[in-house]
Amino acid sequence: MDYSCKRRGEPMKNERISISDAEWKVMRTLWTNPNITSQQLINLLSLSTNWKAATIKTLLGRLVKKNFVVATKSGSKYTYMTTIKESETIREVGEEFLAHICRKQVGKTIVDWIQRSELSFNDIEEIQQALTEKKADAVEEVMCHCEPGQCHCCKWS
Numbered sequence: 001m002d003y004s005c006k007r008r009g010e011p012m013k014n015e016r017i018s019i020s021d022a023e024w025k026v027m028r029t030l031w032t033n034p035n036i037t038s039q040q041l042i043n044l045l046s047l048s049t050n051w052k053a054a055t056i057k058t059l060l061g062r063l064v065k066k067n068f069v070v071a072t073k074s075g076s077k078y079t080y081m082t083t084i085k086e087s088e089t090i091r092e093v094g095e096e097f098l099a100h101i102c103r104k105q106v107g108k109t110i111v112d113w114i115q116r117s118e119l120s121f122n123d124i125e126e127i128q129q130a131l132t133e134k135k136a137d138a139v140e141e142v143m144c145h146c147e148p149g150q151c152h153c154c155k156w157s
């Protein structure tokens, strides 16, 4: 097998953050309400889900095990808070998603996200500003980082 390809760049880093849809709900509640007890968490989540207390405790336990949440004893109770910031998590999960697709598809994907998203005038200003600045380090051609056989950018033989 010849894996050489002159258009091939360095692979992106491996995935680090893996959060399920249910765990996202718990994380978002903890980001908004740091240092709450499991009972307070259960009360808050019952506003938007029909999860049982045991389910929420299981999710919490899983997040503690993954080191995304830490439990601190205060008096006779435990309170919970996240170990990672919301903004950093959003960024990492986004990066991770982009790592799954061919780098040559990233531009089109961003255009698609812009087209599908509801944006304020302010958001659009910021995007335009980012694009203007980005032009300074634009490249002629984006390098592919795909694994052999996973895209059509390079001929793998």
Ligand SMILES: [Zn+2]
Residues within 6 Å of the ligand: 102, 103, 104, 144, 145, 146, 150, 151, 152, 153, 154
């Ligand atoms: Zn590729």
